[in-house]
Each structure stands twice: as structure tokens, then as C-alpha cells.
Amino acid sequence: MHELTGCLRIRPALNEAERAYLHAVADSGRTLRGTTTGRGDTTVPFAYLAWEVCRDGCCLTWDATSERPSMMLPSLRFVIDHLLRDGAKGEGNPQLAGFTFDHVLDGIVTGAGRVVEARANRVSERTLTPSCARTKPSRSRARKLPENVVELRPRRA
Numbered sequence: 001m002h003e004l005t006g007c008l009r010i011r012p013a014l015n016e017a018e019r020a021y022l023h024a025v026a027d028s029g030r031t032l033r034g035t036t037t038g039r040g041d042t043t044v045p046f047a048y049l050a051w052e053v054c055r056d057g058c059c060l061t062w063d064a065t066s067e068r069p070s071m072m073l074p075s076l077r078f079v080i081d082h083l084l085r086d087g088a089k090g091e092g093n094p095q096l097a098g099f100t101f102d103h104v105l106d107g108i109v110t111g112a113g114r115v116v117e118a119r120a121n122r123v124s125e126r127t128l129t130p131s132c133a134r135t136k137p138s139r140s141r142a143r144k145l146p147e148n149v150v151e152l153r154p155r156r157a
Contacts, residue, residue: 002114003020003065004061004069004110004111005110005111006108006109006110007059007060007109008051008059008061008076008105008107008108008118009058009106010084010104010128011056011100011106012062012100012103013056013058014053014057014058014084014103015098015099015100015101016057017097017098018055018083018099018100019053019055021096021099022083023053024152025049026049026050026052026063026066026137029136031046031047032044032045032048032075032078033045033046035082036095037082037083037090037093037096038078044078044082045071045074045078047067047075048066048067048071048072048075049066049067049074049075049079050063050066050075058063059101060076060105062116064111064112069112072109073123073124077123080105080121083099083101083122084101084103084105084121085101085103085104086101086102087101098102104120104121105118105123106119106120113130114126114127114128131154
């Protein structure tokens with residue numbers, strides 16, 4: 001399993017209706033294409049909602065057990081463009097009557113070889129380059145200390 005670090009801050013925090021809707025979509029077992037604003041839209045990713053809202057509605061984190069990390073960016077774009085930002089696709093939809101459509105997301109989530117960043121609702125993703133499998137440890141690390149030597153502080157500390 002991939003360990004991910006970080007969160008995306010939401011300003012202002014989501015209200016109860018917005019939190020309940022995101023929880024319902026995540027728990028439904030349906031993909032984003034089955035949501036109110038996703039039906040019939042071929043630009044919507046065929047992915048589950050794995051962005052989890054904290055109980056206060058002030059941040060989103062990624063649940064790596066619900067979806068592949070490669071879906072972090074497209075599903076985040078969906079959440080922002082369809083449900084949260086000013087001018088979102090869902091604005092005016094009667095099923096989203098409790099939504100305020102005034103949220104701004106900022107933050108970074110890293111893990112699984114990816115960095116997803118949101119700055120004022122603009123999202124980007126970078127893929128981290130894995131190290132070469134042939135990389136050898138330096139000589140100083142490869143050499144074991146004699147048994148009668150106690151290392152009090154590593155040289156690189």
C-alpha cells in the first residue's frame with residue numbers, strides 16, 4: 001500500500017450539506033461518472049472518489065485504499081470544477097441546493113511517486129523519478145564498524 005502525506009486546505013470550510021454529499025459519493029461505490037454532474041460527461045474520470053473530507057470540512061486527504069494514485073489529479077479536478085469553486089458545473093443544480101460554490105483549495109499531497117499540488121484551485125501533478133536500481137551505497141556506509149567500536153553519532157547527522 002502507498003503511504004501518502006499532506007492535505008489540501010479548503011477555504012472557507014465545507015458546510016454540512018457539502019460534506020454529506022462528498023461522503024455519500026465516496027460511500028456509494030459509484031464512480032464519478034455516476035454523480036449528479038458527472039452523468040453523460042465523457043471528460044469526467046472513470047474513478048471512485050477517494051478524496052476524504054475531514055469532519056470539520058477544512059481539508060481533503062487521499063485514501064489510497066479506495067482508488068489508484070494515478071486518479072488523484074483527475075478526481076481532484078472533478079471535485080473542484082464540478083462541486084466547489086465559484087462557477088462550478090453543479091451551480092444551480094437543485095440536488096446541490098446546499099452548496100455555496102465559493103471554496104478555494106491549497107496544499108500538497110505526496111506519495112506513490114507523485115506530488116499533487118493545489119494553489120488557488122489550480123491543480124498540477126509531478127511524477128517523481130525513482131532512483132536507479134544499480135545505485136550502490138557509498139564506501140563509508142558499506143563498511144561495517146569493528147565490533148569493539150560504538151558509533152555515538154553518525155557522521156552525516
